[in-house]
Amino acid sequence: KNQVEQSPQSLIILEGKNCTLQCNYTVSPFSNLRWYKQDTGRGPVSLTIMTFSENTKSNGRYTATLDADTKQSSLHITASQLSDSASYICVVSASDYKLSFGAGTTVTVRA
């Protein structure tokens, strides 16, 4: 069964600090991996997308990495801001375009 596991489940960081979120998946055959940001009470919004051949993708202060060999991805947030407080969801697409969603990591940024 295709699965996506995210860690940690939640974390708290101080404003201005960096943090890294992890995503491990067993989806096969792999097509692409997306990271979404979900603010409280809102729908998820796409941050990055990476295919098999890409190992890094940036979107402002967000940098995603992908190791397709080990089936791991990370999302690094640089110089965190209060607006980064949200849930971050890892979504993996199989080659049949079916999506598998992680449960998300809740990030709280404190002043």
Place this chain on the structure above:
Amino acid sequence: DAGITQSPRHKVTETGTPVTLRCHQTENHRYMYWYRQDPGHGLRLIHYSYGVKDTDKGEVSDGYSVSRSKTEDFLLTLESATSSQTSVYFCAISGPLIQETQYFGPGTRLLVL
């Protein structure tokens, strides 16, 4: 929210009553999806549509039905609501190809008492 609206945004209903949630898009995208989101779970696909009157089941379709009579509207019906269907429901759209990024609506919070 990429031209997607959901109605109602909040609903409280009683066990055994039918409930219909509406998703409306202004993007003319071919694909529309209904998901539910529960604590500790990732988003789970209920049903999706690949065109007017063309729909298919997702992984958690039991107790739900859908209809799409126009490109812009996708309805989700809980035939007889149960407490286990208390959840937040999200509509998403994508297109013109199925592998395009999905854009999500603002969600509908449903409480079944």
